[in-house]
Amino acid sequence: MTAENKRMGIVVSGSSNKGVEVRLDADTSVEDMVVGRYVTIEGQKRRFFGMITEVLLGVTDLNLTQTPPDTNDPFIAEVLAGTGTFGTLQVMPYLTIGGDIDSAVEGPQPVKTVPSHYSAVKLADDRDIELVFGKEDKERFWIGNPLDMETKLCLNLPELVKRSNGIFGKSGTGKTFLTRMLLIGMLQKSACVNLVFDMHSEYGWAGTSEKGRSVKALKQLFPSKVAVFTLDEENSRNRGVSTDFVVKIGYNEIEPEDMSLLRQTLNLTDAAVEAIYQMRRKFGNEWFIRTSELDDSEETKKLLNRLNIHESTFQNLQRGLNTIKRLPFIQQKTEQNAVHRVIEYLNRGMNVVLEFGRYTDITAYILVANLLTRRIYSQYRDKTEKAMSGAGESPVPLVITIEEAHKFLNHDIAEKTIFGTIAREMRKYNVTLLVIDQRPSGIDEEIMSQMGTKISCLLDNERDMDSVLSGVSGKSELKSVLAKLSAKQQALIFGHAVPMPVAFQPREYGSAESYKSFSDTVNDSEQAKKDIEDLW
Amino acid sequence: MDTEEIQRVGEVIRSATSGFTAQCYELDRFPHLGGLVKTKNIGAQIYGIVFNATTGGIDPGRKPLARGKDEVSEEALYKSSPQISKLLKSEFEALVVGYKEDNKVFQYLPPQPAPIHSFVYLCPTQEVIEFSRSFEFLYTLLNSAVTLPHEELIAAVLRNMSLVQEDKHAFLVSAGKHLATILSGDFNRLRTILERIRQ
Ligand SMILES: Nc1ncnc2c1ncn2[C@@H]1O[C@H](COP(=O)(O)OP(=O)(O)O)[C@@H](O)[C@H]1O
Ligand SMILES: [Mg+2]
Numbered sequence: 253m254t255a256e257n258k259r260m261g262i263v264v265s266g267s268s269n270k271g272v273e274v275r276l277d278a279d280t281s282v283e284d285m286v287v288g289r290y291v292t293i294e295g296q297k298r299r300f301f302g303m304i305t306e307v308l309l310g311v312t313d314l315n316l317t318q319t320p321p322d323t324n325d326p327f328i329a330e331v332l333a334g335t336g337t338f339g340t341l342q343v344m345p346y347l348t349i350g351g352d353i354d355s356a357v358e359g360p361q362p363v364k365t366v367p368s369h370y371s372a373v374k375l376a377d378d379r380d381i382e383l384v385f386g387k388e389d390k391e392r393f394w395i396g397n398p399l400d401m402e403t404k405l406c407l408n409l410p411e412l413v414k415r416s417n418g419i420f421g422k423s424g425t426g427k428t429f430l431t432r433m434l435l436i437g438m439l440q441k442s443a444c445v446n447l448v449f450d451m452h453s454e455y456g457w458a459g460t461s462e463k464g465r466s467v468k469a470l471k472q473l474f475p476s477k478v479a480v481f482t483l484d485e486e487n488s489r490n491r492g493v494s495t496d497f498v499v500k501i502g503y504n505e506i507e508p509e510d511m512s513l514l515r516q517t518l519n520l521t522d523a524a525v526e527a528i529y530q531m532r533r534k535f536g537n538e539w540f541i542r543t544s545e546l547d548d549s550e551e552t553k554k555l556l557n558r559l560n561i562h563e564s565t566f567q568n569l570q571r572g573l574n575t576i577k578r579l580p581f582i583q584q585k586t587e588q589n590a591v592h593r594v595i596e597y598l599n600r601g602m603n604v605v606l607e608f609g610r611y612t613d614i615t616a617y618i619l620v621a622n623l624l625t626r627r628i629y630s631q632y633r634d635k636t637e638k639a640m641s642g643a644g645e646s647p648v649p650l651v652i653t654i655e656e657a658h659k660f661l662n663h664d665i666a667e668k669t670i671f672g673t674i675a676r677e678m679r680k681y682n683v684t685l686l687v688i689d690q691r692p693s694g695i696d697e698e699i700m701s702q703m704g705t706k707i708s709c710l711l712d713n714e715r716d717m718d719s720v721l722s723g724v725s726g727k728s729e730l731k732s733v734l735a736k737l738s739a740k741q742q743a744l745i746f747g748h749a750v751p752m753p754v755a756f757q758p759r760e761y762g763s764a765e766s767y768k769s770f771s772d773t774v775n776d777s778e779q780a781k782k783d784i785e786d787l788w
Numbered sequence: 789m790d791t792e793e794i795q796r797v798g799e800v801i802r803s804a805t806s807g808f809t810a811q812c813y814e815l816d817r818f819p820h821l822g823g824l825v826k827t828k829n830i831g832a833q834i835y836g837i838v839f840n841a842t843t844g845g846i847d848p849g850r851k852p853l854a855r856g857k858d859e860v861s862e863e864a865l866y867k868s869s870p871q872i873s874k875l876l877k878s879e880f881e882a883l884v885v886g887y888k889e890d891n892k893v894f895q896y897l898p899p900q901p902a903p904i905h906s907f908v909y910l911c912p913t914q915e916v917i918e919f920s921r922s923f924e925f926l927y928t929l930l931n932s933a934v935t936l937p938h939e940e941l942i943a944a945v946l947r948n949m950s951l952v953q954e955d956k957h958a959f960l961v962s963a964g965k966h967l968a969t970i971l972s973g974d975f976n977r978l979r980t981i982l983e984r985i986r987q
Contacts, residue, residue, distance in 0.1 A: 278965060312972040321979060327986040328979070331964030336975060 257374040260285075261341065263293060266366045271305060271344035274373045278334020282307060288399050288733055288755050290376035291343055295367035298348040301360065301376065301384055301752070305729045306342035343373065344729060346752035349383050360384050360751045378403050384751055393437035396758040399742065405756045409442035412705055412749040413651050416675045416685040420692045420720050421709025426741045427688050428454055430707060430758050431653065434686070435470060436770050439477050439603050444649035446603040446686075447594065447628070449621040451612055451655045456480035456605030457493040467762040470605060473770065479602045481594070483581045483620065484609020497593050499606060501623065502586040503541040506576070508532050510623045513660070513669050517615045518572035523565040530559050541584070544573040579616050591627040598628075598650060614659060621654055626670045628652075633681040649682045657687035658694030666696035675699045693719040704748035710737045726753070795909040798880065800827055803901045805884065806932070808836060810908040812878040816843055822944030824911040824919060825882055827902040832889040834902045835911070835919060836882030839934050839941055843878040852876060882908070883932050885925040895924035913952045920949045920959070923966035930970060939977060942967070943984030950985070960985050 260280040266272030272293070276282060285307045293300040311317055316336050321328050345367065347360040360383065381403040386392045392406035419434075421427045432455055435446055448455050457480060458466040471478040471494070479496040482488040488495045508528045511518075515525055528539075534555075535542040546552045546566075556566055576582055597604050606624075608617060632647050639646035654660060654671065666672035674685050676699065687703075689695060693715040701723050708720045717734055721727045724746060733755050734744050746753035760766050797819045798810035808827065812818060818841040819825055826833045845852050855872070856865040866873060887898035911919065919925075929942050946963050953959040964982055971978040 312968075313975040315975040321975075325986065327961070327964075328982050330961050331968055331982060335965045335968035336972065336978070 257377050259372045259374055260291070261339075261373050263367050263369060263371045263373060264340075265369075268364070268366050271302070271342055272366055274341040274343050275310075276334065276339040276341065278338070280334070280339070282309065282339030285339065285341055286400055287736070290381065290398065290401075291341075292349070292374050292376050292380050293343070293345060293367040294372045294374075296371070298367075299350045300345040300363060300367050300371075301347040301349045301380060302343045302345035302363075303752075304341050305344050305732075308340045308342070309337070310340050311337050341373075344726060347384060349380065362751075381405075385754070391441055393434075393441050394759060395433065395437065395745075396743075396756040399755045399757060405745075405754060407437070407745075407749055409437055410444075413438065413442045413444045413649060413679075413684055415678050415704025415748055416687070416702065417705045417707075417747075417749075418657070418687045418689065418692070418695075418700070418703045418720075419707045419709075420689055420711065420716070421743070422712050422716075423690050425709035425739060426743070426758060427690070427709060428452075429741070429761050430709070430743060431455070431686070431688055432469060433759055433761055435603075435653070436473065438651060439470070439474060440770075442649075442651070444651050445598045445601060446605075446651050446653060447598065447624075448603075448605040448653040449617065449624075449655065450605050450607045450653075451617050453487070453491070453607035453609055455653075456607050457488075457491065465762070468767055470603065473767060477601075477603055479597050479604050481590075481604055481606040482609060483606065483611055483616070487609030488607060493607070496597075497588075497590075499590040499593075499620070500581050500583050500586040500588075501590065501620070502583060503577075504537045505586070505589075506540045506582075506619075506623065507626075508539075509626065510619060511572070513622050513665060514572070514576075514615060514618055516664070517618060517659070518575060519568070520572050521565060521568050523562065524569040524572065527559070527561045527565055527569050530561065534559070540573065544570060544577055546570070575615060576619060579611060579619075581611070581616075581620075591624060591631075594624060595628060595631055598648065601648060614656065617656065618659055621660070622670060625652060625674075629670055629674065629681065629683055632683050636681045647682055649679065649684070651684050651686055653686040653688065655688045657689040658691050661687065661695045661699045663696045666699050672696070672699060676702050678702070678704075692716050695719065697722065705745065705750065706747050707743050707745045708734060709743045710734070710739055724753075795912065796907055797825060797910050798908040800902050800904055800906045800908060801879070803904050805897055805901045807881060807883045808834075808902050808908075809879055809881050812880065815873055815876055815878050818878060818880050819910050820944075820948060822941060822946075822948045824916050824945075824949070825908050826888075826911050826915070827906045827908045829887070829898060829900055829902055829906070832887045832898055832900075834884055834898050835886045835888070835893075836884050836908075837925075837929065837941070837945055838880050838882050839936065841878065841880040843876060846875055846877050850875070883929065883934065885928050886919070893919055893922075895919075895922055896928070916949055916952050920953070923963055926963070926966060927970055939980040939984065943981050946981075946985045957987070960987075 261274045261276040263272045264275045285304060287304055287307060289304045291302055291304060293302060313336060323329060345363045348363055349360045386406045386408060388394050388404060388406050391408050391410050393409050394404045395407050396405050397403060398405050419427050419431055435455060438444060438446055450456055455469050456471050457469050471480050480493055481497045481499050482495045483499050485498045511528050512525050531543045532539040594604055632650060635647045638644050660669055660671040671685060674683050700719055706720055711717050717731055721730055724730060730753055737744065742757055744753060744755045798812045800808045801811045802809040819838045821838060823838045825836050825838055855869060859865040884897060886893060886895040926942060930938055934941060946960060950956045950959050967981060968978055
């Protein structure tokens with residue numbers, strides 16, 4: 253048990269909107285007070301849990317600022333500290349953590365009032381934090397420590413994955429490291445499976461840290477739970493990755509809907525997108541290859557005429573199709589259907605990481621992510637609907653991780669894409685998203701507001717901060733916290749899965765101890781433990 | 789001599805709710821300015837703070853005259869004119885700052901004044917410590933009608949009381965803090981007192 257923290261001061265004024273003002277006791281040094289720290293307030297009927305949002309200095313008599321006393325006299329200074337001169341805090345109460353019936357029965361409750369005058373204020377201790385953020389257990393995963401605190405910050409993962417979530421931050425702030433850690437948590441504790449579209453090949457097998465050091469990734473740590481699929485066999489082989497499946501996509505697997513999402517990256521005109529659907533009606537399944545192989549002949553001209561497709565539109569379309577055709581993993585024929593394989597793995601409870609190897613081009617990424625997701629989603633939908641009508645089991649909940657999310661979810665296309673649909677419908681069909689982005693202002697506002705929980709590292713752009721925080725209460729206080737995060741390995745988490753916003757330092761990732769700590773955590777998988785032991 | 793004899797410093801000769809005047813048993817043997825004294829009431833002890841000491845003729849019409857021109861010392865003077873100590877008296881005034889009843893100390897005015905002719909004692913160390921656990925009496929002192937500056941009197945009281953405390957410095961600081969709250973809008977008065985009690 254930790255020792256009770258000492259009283260620091262008392263509430264002297266406040267409002268339920270703006271929080272309360274706390275007058276510090278004489279023996280509490282203002283300099284020990286840090287914005288972002290957690291405090292508890294002993295109200296008459298309830299205990300409140302809040303955060304310091306501002307630290308200020310005050311005097312009772314203006315003479316003290318106009319003719320300051322002899323500061324060399326320690327006696328006078330000591331007498332004045334906390335009486336004539338004093339520190340005050342602005343504190344935002346977020347929760348009640350006991351005292352009233354609701355919070356005793358249901359745990360911490362959102363605050364609807366303010367503590368009464370002269371309620372005592374203390375720094376929150378480990379037990380308070382634990383009460384609010386829970387203890388590591390079968391469902392709660394340790395993601396880091398609240399800033400300046402030793403206490404573990406734990407996240408209820410089954411709760412988290414009930415909705416789509418986002419991880420944001422400018423480049424180099426730690427999004428990838430954070431995501432990797434969350435994925436580990438999810439595969440241990442969330443009772444869901446993951447499908448990761450791994451643009452830079454850093455989640456499945458070794459990723460690199462900034463110092464060029466390589467860090468272990470999911471399959472190395474949990475080989476029995478993770479499969480690595482690749483689009484670039486050669487690259488994976490050269491990197492020594494043990495892959496489970498090489499993904500190829502056949503021409504006839506590409507549908508017009510897969511193309512419309514590529515409008516922006518392929519510079520297709522509206523007319524060209526329209527033409528795709530016409531070609532599909534004309535050529536059926538073969539539309540892709542047949543359209544791309546149409547030559548300059550009279551016949552083609554006649555066809556275009558008949559379909560009322562303009563010459564320049566056709567050229568625009570063909571250029572687009574050829575860009576795709578040049579992607580080496582797009583082939584005439586495929587031996588095995590990638591969608592089936594992914595689903596087969598997911599059904600077995602295996603997490604699938606699809607690495608893109610050298611094909612980090614956004615066109616390849618959007619095409620593949622969209623194509624696979626659309627098909628997997630439709631299978632999930634069918635299965636879920638069947639299960640709801642009593643036929644068969646519902647599928648294991650699935651979390652799909654995508655990077656560069658604004659390319660899928662920007663305002664112009666969010667309406668039309670599968671990702672927009674998933675983000676909006678909150679796990680109706682057992683599928684949710686984990687989106688990663690460095691430019692959240694590029695994501696459709698409505699989609700942003702639908703996200704359950706957001707984790708944001710430092711953002712340098714005002715618009716990005718506004719977009720991440722839009723619709724959150726206490727936005728201006730949080731914005732100042734967000735803006736003060738350090739450039740690396742610090743983040744703010746808020747939303748559905750946490751009882752209140754917290755600035756925290758994500759768990760260290762990359763050292764031998766850190767790998768070990770992931771297997772040491774309370775988890776139900778003996779196998780995972782064995783995996784790690786084999787590694788060491 | 790028993791202990792009570794040592795502590796007894798006089799006898800009440802004028803009494804009021806807010807204060808009393810006591811005559812000393814020996815000429816010029818006053819308790820200190822700012823000292824804590826007590827006197828008995830029925831069932832209660834009344835505490836006072838010594839603030840004004842005087843010695844003069846018993847007969848207000850006869851003023852003392854200088855007599856020692858040819859004497860070698862003050863003792864010699866009293867020896868050659870033994871009658872003068874009978875013609876003079878020493879008195880001090882005390883401001884009532886609280887009382888004790890059923891073993892509880894109250895730092896506000898008692899319901900009854902001290903009876904005339906009650907004996908006045910100097911409070912022993914333990915009792916000073918007990919009384920000075922609270923600083924409410926400082927408020928009474930600050931608002932009293934006394935013939936000397938309040939700052940001077942309060943400083944004297946605190947210096948006296950600090951002598952018997954285990955942690956003298958901590959005592960003075962916490963008294964200072966209490967004054968700082970009472971005088972929160974008047975830093976200059978506060979400073980005057982603080983400068984008289986710092987070591
Ligand atoms: N939790 C962490 N543990 C250890 N190092 C970290 C952590 N978070 C960030 N870093 C360091 O910061 C660098 C950038 O992180 P990264 O996740 O690649 O940023 P982003 O994906 O946002 O561009 C990493 O290479 C690593 O050195
Ligand atoms: Mg990254």
